[in-house]
Amino acid sequence: MSEMAETSKQGIARHLPLIAVAAVAIIGAATLKDYLTFDTLRDNREALMAFRDQNYLGLVGIFAAIYILIVVFSLPGAAVASVTGGFLFGLVSGTALNVVSATIGASGIFLAARWGLGEMLTAKFEAAEGRVQMLKAALRQNEIEVLLLLRLVPAVPFFVANLLPALVGVRFVNFLWTTAAGIIPGAIVFTWIGVGVGEVFDRGEDPDLSLLWEPHVIGPILGLCVLAAMPIIVKSFRAKHKQEG
Template sequence: MERDEQMDEARHGTFRPLARHIPLAVIAAAAIIGFFTLGDLLSFETLRAHRETLIAFRDANFTGLALAFIGIYVVIVAFSLPGAAVASVTGGFLFGLALGTLFNVLAASIGAIAIFLAARWGLGRVLAERIETSEGTLKKIKAGLHENEVSVLFLMRLVPVVPFFVANLLPALVGVRFVNFALTTVLGIIPGALVFTWIGVGLGEVFDRGESPDLSLLWEPQVIGPILGLCVLAALPILIKHMKGRKNA
């Protein structure tokens, strides 16, 4: 009897570490499947084809559509599915600039936090422990990150070339503080959300002309300029610490 209990404890002890990786494994599998199957479904052409239905449903049941939109957007982000840009533009198309931006930021933040927690609970926990017990360059990099955590996380959100899923996963894998991740996510995605929502506000006229929305607007000087300015402000504390360190050396 005692031996059976010991075997059960051993099995449970082996299962628990493996179970921590299940959420991230599910996300990875969904992302791969979604990449190959949902690219054509979550598109501007799909939105063009169903825009009248969506507008009619919004006018008849605004709250229901808002909740459905937020829920779908959360799933897109949490499972790293294609269509996040389309969803952001749709938010502006259906709900206007103010509410559209609010819904986009809320949904993207919830989805980002979900994938962060899934990664941190499993693989991130293992990597963070290994980095903590390691010596040399890797541990120095982690220490430097924690000293400038908020600035680095803001930069990852603000710099347009950093993929959104990378900015969700990487912080979890190196053990950043959850509060800092959540705060910089919510605030850091606001500029990009405003741009995409703004594009969506005029989407009806674009469809009426038989055109597709031009997402290259993000790279226009009047748009990218302020975002880059925010990047400089986020990087400023890091530069100041670096300069002080050199003077004290």
């Protein structure tokens, strides 16, 4: 009985990181949705700019910490945070901060899932046969390409692109660098919006996030998606050609 109780405790402990993420996400979604908004940024922009001028490095640290928490716990306000990065730090520094913070946050979700449900599901994938085994092999053959596509395709929710790789057992190092590289195009767009957000506020308007879907913006991103998918298409074509031959 003691062994069973110990096993049960270990199972619960293994799931604690993911449980904590889920609990904070639910609480945060209910309590912070009215605070992590463009109205909050508009009302506090002068104070933020004054603090930035007096303590630049301090604001960088605070901004990065808040952004990481938003991503780790899937809180509302990721778009607002990205725009704020451009508003406070400019296009280059803002993009770098947004990418680094989002990547660290995404890694937090990945590791929480890997240490929790990920271990159990990965073990099941390893023991599975038939189509599941074929799916696992296909994913491993195209791991980099699939991870990049998850980041580049705007329609894929960010938290899905964080959780799914952990649950199917992809390598963390591949997840890390493909996340950083794959989110750069979108980060540039949102940071760019933030650079001019002061003028938007002066006109009494909110930033237009639909810019991401403008043809001259979404076109190059979709082009990157095609480039990322090309190796998968080529491998599939070659495999089919060998079978026919």
